[in-house]
Each structure stands twice: as C-alpha cells, then as structure tokens.
Amino acid sequence: MLVRIVKMGFDTAYVDTFLRQFHASKHNIRQFEGCMFLELYQDQQDPSIFFTYSYWQTAAHLEAYRHSDLFKSVWSKTKPLFNRKPEAWSVDKLESLE
Template sequence: MFVRIVKMSFNEKHIDEFLSNFNLNKEHIRNFEGCRFLELYRDKINENVFFTYSYWNSEADLEAYRHSELFKNVWSKTKPLFNAKPEAWSVDKVVTLE
C-alpha cells in the first residue's frame, strides 16, 4: 500500500472556499481507481493548515490520479487559495495497530 500525505496552508479568507471544493470532490477522489482511503485533517492550533491522508494501491494509481482531469480541476481551484507552498510526502505504511 502506498500512502500520500499532503500539507496545505490557506489564507483564512479562503478556508470556506477550499472546504466547499473539497466536499464537492471528496467522493470522486475516494472512488478514483486505486484510491482505498481518504481523510482530511485540520490542525488544532493553526486552523488554516490542513492535511489530506490517502491510501493508494500503488504509486502508479496515485500518478494516474495526479494526471487526471479530476485532479487538474480540483488543484486548479485549490492552488490559488494557498498562503504557503504545499508539502507532500509519499510513504510506505510500516506498522498499523488497531
């Protein structure tokens, strides 16, 4: 399994716009071929910072999403709202305890 973590920081006046766009597209992202899990987190102290956390069957599936019209549409509406450069990590899950 391939895990993708993305940190995004927004201007406060754009948070509602980001959340609206995310909510419109979250089911499409989650149901994109190869996506197994999707969550959105919000920092408890710095409330303009958000993280997406997603599981993918493979790196190729994530890359297919990143080159899709869905991603291009979502990203084109998200990118102008940032107040800092987004950061992303691709990681392998090593251990899960439930």
C-alpha cells in the same frame, strides 16, 4: 500500499472556500481507481492548515490520479487559495495498531 500525505496552508479568508471545494470533490477522489482511503485533517493550533491522507494501491495509481482531469480540476481551484507552498510525502505504511 502507498500513503500520500499533503500539507496545505490557506489564507483564513479562503478556509471555507477550500472546505466547500473539498466536500464537492471528495467522493470523486475516493472513487478514483486505486484510491482506497481518504481523510482530511485540520491543525488544532492553526485552523488554516490542513492535511490530506490518502491510501493508494500502488504508486502508478497515484500517478494516474495526479495526471487525471479530476486532479487538474481540483488542483486548479485549490492552488489559488494557498498562502504557502504545499508539502507532500509518499510513504509506505509499516505498522498500524488499532
């Protein structure tokens, strides 16, 4: 399993727009083949910073999503809202305690 973490910063004027766009597309992203989990987090100190955490069966599934029409549609609407360059990490989950 691969975990994808993406950090995004928005102009405060665009936070509500981003949230509406995320809520409109989240189920389609989650239902994309290979996506096993999707969460959205908002920074407590700076509410214009968000993180997405998604779990993918394999790196190939993530790459298929990143080259899909769904991703292109979501990203084309999200990218203009950024106030800084997004950061992304693909990591392996080593342990999880509940």
